[in-house]
Amino acid sequence: GAVVSQHPSWVICKSGTSVKIECRSLDFQATTMFWYRQFPKQSLMLMATSNEGSKATYEQGVEKDKFLINHASLTLSTLTVTSAHPEDSSFYICSARLQGAGNSPLHFGNGTRLTVT
């Protein structure tokens, strides 16, 4: 089945530094990838929709200058948390949809736990 790989699985960084998280579709091409954040015992909240070759679409309240998204190829999207602060500590998850598959189910990465000290 379709596999989405997310890297790193966890990262600890100092306040003020930037962190990049990668999301790769391993055996399929994904025109669209989605980025979520999840706080403990809460649901996934969609942050942005990443579109290959164009600008990402951000959800209301998500700062696009803080959470930089790049979707340079059909198999890779990256989320960079810039000038991270402790309140950015969270579980970040990406998902991808098979190219041209309309409403087909999403395939999720295993998430990245970010801790900002």
Next chain:
Amino acid sequence: GQQLNQSPQSMFIQEGEDVSMNCTSSSIFNTWLWYKQDPGEGPVLLIALYKAGELTSNGRLTAQFGITRKDSFLNISASIPSDVGIYFCRMEYGNKLVFGAGTILRVKS
């Protein structure tokens, strides 16, 4: 925005018991999906429903897409310890994806 209500918030049941959870929305949708998330991992798709009234099983799991297209339930029969986790419903409207708040399931063996 779209409202998606999932209940119950949590369940602590005895191994072997059946489990039922549901999601309701304020609007009509064409797709309901149910996911399970283990701690520290991404959600895994359990069942996808695409037609009103559709009833689909996957092993001990059964899910139905309500006839009004505003609700769905997920049942787990004869629960086992590995059923522990958080279960989410999800729906899409336009380009938006919305998850339910999740149902935390704990199983006592």
